[in-house]
Amino acid sequence: MTPLISVVIPVRNESDRVATTIRSIADMRSTECELEIIVVDDASADGSCSRLSYKGPGVSISTHQLKERVGVPRARNYGAYAASGDLLFITDAHVRFCGGWDRYVLENIEQNRVIAATVRDVASAFKGYGCSLAVPFMGTRWNKTPPVGTTPVQIAACIGTVLERTLFEKVGGYDSGMILYGAAEPEFSVRCWLTGAEIVSVPELEVYHRFKLKDERDRHVEELRLSIVHNCLRFGLLYLDEVNSLQMLRYFALAFPEQAQEAFSLLESSDVWQRRDFLKSTLTYDFDWFSNRFDVKNLAKQGAL
Amino acid sequence: MSAEHGGEASADREKIRRVIQSVANEAETLKQLQDSPESLKERFHLTDAELDALRSGRLHIGIARMEVTFVNDMTITAQAR
Numbered sequence: 111m112t113p114l115i116s117v118v119i120p121v122r123n124e125s126d127r128v129a130t131t132i133r134s135i136a137d138m139r140s141t142e143c144e145l146e147i148i149v150v151d152d153a154s155a156d157g158s159c160s161r162l163s164y165k166g167p168g169v170s171i172s173t174h175q176l177k178e179r180v181g182v183p184r185a186r187n188y189g190a191y192a193a194s195g196d197l198l199f200i201t202d203a204h205v206r207f208c209g210g211w212d213r214y215v216l217e218n219i220e221q222n223r224v225i226a227a228t229v230r231d232v233a234s235a236f237k238g239y240g241c242s243l244a245v246p247f248m249g250t251r252w253n254k255t256p257p258v259g260t261t262p263v264q265i266a267a268c269i270g271t272v273l274e275r276t277l278f279e280k281v282g283g284y285d286s287g288m289i290l291y292g293a294a295e296p297e298f299s300v301r302c303w304l305t306g307a308e309i310v311s312v313p314e315l316e317v318y319h320r321f322k323l324k325d326e327r328d329r330h331v332e333e334l335r336l337s338i339v340h341n342c343l344r345f346g347l348l349y350l351d352e353v354n355s356l357q358m359l360r361y362f363a364l365a366f367p368e369q370a371q372e373a374f375s376l377l378e379s380s381d382v383w384q385r386r387d388f389l390k391s392t393l394t395y396d397f398d399w400f401s402n403r404f405d406v407k408n409l410a411k412q413g414a415l
Numbered sequence: 416m417s418a419e420h421g422g423e424a425s426a427d428r429e430k431i432r433r434v435i436q437s438v439a440n441e442a443e444t445l446k447q448l449q450d451s452p453e454s455l456k457e458r459f460h461l462t463d464a465e466l467d468a469l470r471s472g473r474l475h476i477g478i479a480r481m482e483v484t485f486v487n488d489m490t491i492t493a494q495a496r
Contacts, residue, residue, distance in 0.1 A: 347431070352430065352465065352468075353465060353468040356461075356465055356468040356472070357469070357471055357472045359431070359435070359438075359472070360449075360452060360468075360470075360472025361473075363438070363445060363448045363472075364449050364473060367445075367449065370438065370445055371439060371442065371445050374435050374438040374445075375440075377435055377439070378435050378436050378439045383428065383432065
């Protein structure tokens with residue numbers, strides 16, 4: 111029997127796009143796999159999920175309206191834990207899937223494997239084949255070189271992350287200590303590796319993504335800058351050693367002076383140290399293993415980009 | 416790259432925790448962290464290597480502007496000011 115694929119879509123104020131996204135996902139299938147689309151409306155003000163439907167075989171849509179904003183990582187968790195499919199396809203509200211996406215998923219998914227879809231910009235020739243971690247500030251860089259075949263990558267972009275639901279549960283989902291937006295997806299990928307899973311780029315599996323235009327992006331980042339700074343710091347403190355942590359602290363203090371004190375305050379009152387201890391006691395590998403696996407170097411010590 | 420992933424947590428983590436706590440509660444410590452990390456050495460019992468790490472944090476400003484993305488939703492350079 112073909113497994114049910116659950117596509118998890120967090121939505122916030124994107125009522126004009128999510129219906130098109132759902133239609134694309136459903137229409138672009140090339141197998142008869144059953145599809146469950148889980149839309150988690152993160153307290154939108156525009157009624158994003160009130161009238162979503164798809165008239166076609168093998169597709170069910172489940173909408174979950176959250177009363178209070180929880181942020182993208184927790185909204186994704188909500189959707190994933192509400193899913194009933196064997197497979198989870200975690201994506202965004204403003205995407206289109208390539209033709210035959212389900213076939214690429216079914217042909218390449220394995221136990222303990224996360225598939226990183228190729229992310230294409232709808233407005234340019236850009237393609238990203240997963241991402242790489244930038245230490246010590248815990249940001250990411252797109253992998254722009256096309257891989258030959260199925261290739262291990264450090265990070266699956268949030269727009270196209272595919273894995274078995276049981277693996278998602280084993281890894282523990284996205285870190286619910288990450289607030290609103292930023293850093294949760296690369297942290298999840300790193301934790302997948304440290305749990306003993308692998309992440310591979312499947313170049314043929316393409317998700318067309320609408321990257322934000324500059325003005326929209328600036329507003330978006332401005333609104334979320336505090337959570338981005340906090341989440342990157344949390345990510346680093348969970349895994350980095352003391353020296354890299356100190357570098358990271360000063361970097362963020364200098365680069366984001368208006369948010370630094372509040373971000374540090376949020377960290378101080380958070381569970382970051384308990385979380386670090388928990389990860390240390392439960393993960394199969396440590397961050398040193400990940401660094402060696404991918405030859406991750408501190409970018410300043412590396413000397414060049 | 417050294418990354419001991421929580422090994423020997425207590426003493427080493429305690430320094431980081433104290434720095435974070437102090438910055439969170441005192442604007443002056445944030446200013447020292449930004450402008451004169453040397454002034455933090457004695458207070459937080461930092462080793463020379465740890466002080467060097469703080470100093471080198473500034474090097475990352477330029478590096479982070481080069482195609483490092485802090486949010487996975489967009490192809491942007493860092494939004495550092």
